[in-house]
Amino acid sequence: ALTDRxxxxxxxxxxxxxxxxxxxxxxxxxxRVALLEADxxxxxxxxxxxxxxxxxxxxAVIRSVRPADQVVKITYDGLVEMLGGEGEPESLNxxxxxxxxxxxxxxxxxxxxxTAGKLALKLVKDRxxxxxxxxxxxxxxxxxxxxxxxxxxxxxxxxxxxxxSAPDIARRAMQAAKLQGFDVLILDTAGRTTIDEAMMxxxxxxxxxxxxSETLLVADALTGQDAVRTAKAFHERLPLTGLVLTRADxxxxxxxxxxxxxxxxxxxxxxGVSEKIDGLDAFDAARVAGRxxxxxxxxxxxxxxxxxxxxxxxxxxxxxxxxGQFDLDMMADQLSQMKRMGGMEGxxxxxxxxxxxxxxxxxxxxxxxxxxxxxxxxxSMTKAERKKPDILQASRKRRIAAGSGVDVAExxxxxxQHRQMADTFKALSKNGGKGLAQMARM
Ligand code: GDP
Ligand code: MG
Numbered sequence: 001a002l003t004d005r006x007x008x009x010x011x012x013x014x015x016x017x018x019x020x021x022x023x024x025x026x027x028x029x030x031x032r033v034a035l036l037e038a039d040x041x042x043x044x045x046x047x048x049x050x051x052x053x054x055x056x057x058x059x060a061v062i063r064s065v066r067p068a069d070q071v072v073k074i075t076y077d078g079l080v081e082m083l084g085g086e087g088e089p090e091s092l093n094x095x096x097x098x099x100x101x102x103x104x105x106x107x108x109x110x111x112x113x114x115t116a117g118k119l120a121l122k123l124v125k126d127r128x129x130x131x132x133x134x135x136x137x138x139x140x141x142x143x144x145x146x147x148x149x150x151x152x153x154x155x156x157x158x159x160x161x162x163x164x165s166a167p168d169i170a171r172r173a174m175q176a177a178k179l180q181g182f183d184v185l186i187l188d189t190a191g192r193t194t195i196d197e198a199m200m201x202x203x204x205x206x207x208x209x210x211x212x213s214e215t216l217l218v219a220d221a222l223t224g225q226d227a228v229r230t231a232k233a234f235h236e237r238l239p240l241t242g243l244v245l246t247r248a249d250x251x252x253x254x255x256x257x258x259x260x261x262x263x264x265x266x267x268x269x270x271x272g273v274s275e276k277i278d279g280l281d282a283f284d285a286a287r288v289a290g291r292x293x294x295x296x297x298x299x300x301x302x303x304x305x306x307x308x309x310x311x312x313x314x315x316x317x318x319x320x321x322x323x324g325q326f327d328l329d330m331m332a333d334q335l336s337q338m339k340r341m342g343g344m345e346g347x348x349x350x351x352x353x354x355x356x357x358x359x360x361x362x363x364x365x366x367x368x369x370x371x372x373x374x375x376x377x378x379x380s381m382t383k384a385e386r387k388k389p390d391i392l393q394a395s396r397k398r399r400i401a402a403g404s405g406v407d408v409a410e411x412x413x414x415x416x417q418h419r420q421m422a423d424t425f426k427a428l429s430k431n432g433g434k435g436l437a438q439m440a441r442m
Pocket of ligand 1 (some may be wrong): 093106107108109110111112113115144191245246247248249250271273274275279
């Protein structure tokens, strides 16, 4: 049966080892090559490898997969995290006080004008009234290009007035957007083929005039090693709010995404995926991470093994809980799981009959830091103490408090919380075990 099979996995786990430095080092050589082949900038590669090594070494081994594959998975998770994580995709920050101004910045040919049109289409589909304005005074063709895109997107286009400077146009566009009740004004700037002072100071001046809600650096996903230099230069001079990577439909493996994100810390908001006006996708960190590593197969494999393991653990926990057992080791497990899942708030709301506990926890001001301190307290206990907290007398509590760097009152609070949790679990298991099974699966 499924349960037996899972128990098997769980039993194998109890005698588990950890990933050794040798396991990790071997794979890291391979990862390094993969990152370089994906055109991630060298300093970013170095930094990332060091962090990934740290994260993988000493991790508990999942018996059903090869250690090497597991290291790849851990590295992949690190990549996803570094690219912005797996949560909701980034979106545009619209001002509560329209018009929202979006400023497009970047080198010439990076795809600013095209992306301005694509954003306009997205916003128009969201029923926004959008005005596009071109500040590219040096190239009349660029202005016409934006005018055509505006028409395709169903947006308005600021009429061209010959002889105006870019800052002049920015001022006129702001005024028009305000007077005519536009929701969003997109300013498309002129870029140059290389970073120079004239371009930077003009862009900075425009940013000052227009006080944009979004200043997006548009960059070619195929720029490779140049990505860092470009990102740095723009980030130093402009209050950037996000990145857009174009030509993600190209041959490259998208290392620029990692480089630029690492250097600026800015969210990657969109990927350009074709020359067409609807070719703009929300950024998907998982997809890009898989592409950078070029090892989607292994990642899927390990994900499955890790899931089985989680289920096995959950089943074992459920069995213990049903018997009315809930020791401090199990509490530590729960705490670290909750911490990983982004805190109590998210998960507790989903469970029936736990509203009271949720309130208590909220009142006690439980945060990620609290989780860490509580985990520290539990790990300062002996095995026997964790199994049977009843034996904790004053002197033992003092020792534990000293060992974990908290005061005795906090140890007492933790023990009280443990008792409350144990009671809740007992009550839930009397309740036909339905709530418990659900909780265990979380
Ligand atoms: P700008 O100089 O920064 O305004 O760049 P443009 O918007 O004029 O784009 C330069 C070229 O790149 C044009 O030929 C676009 O069609 C093309 N381009 C822009 N974005 C993408 C994209 O996401 N994918 C592909 N394949 N081509 C793109
Ligand atoms: Mg342009």
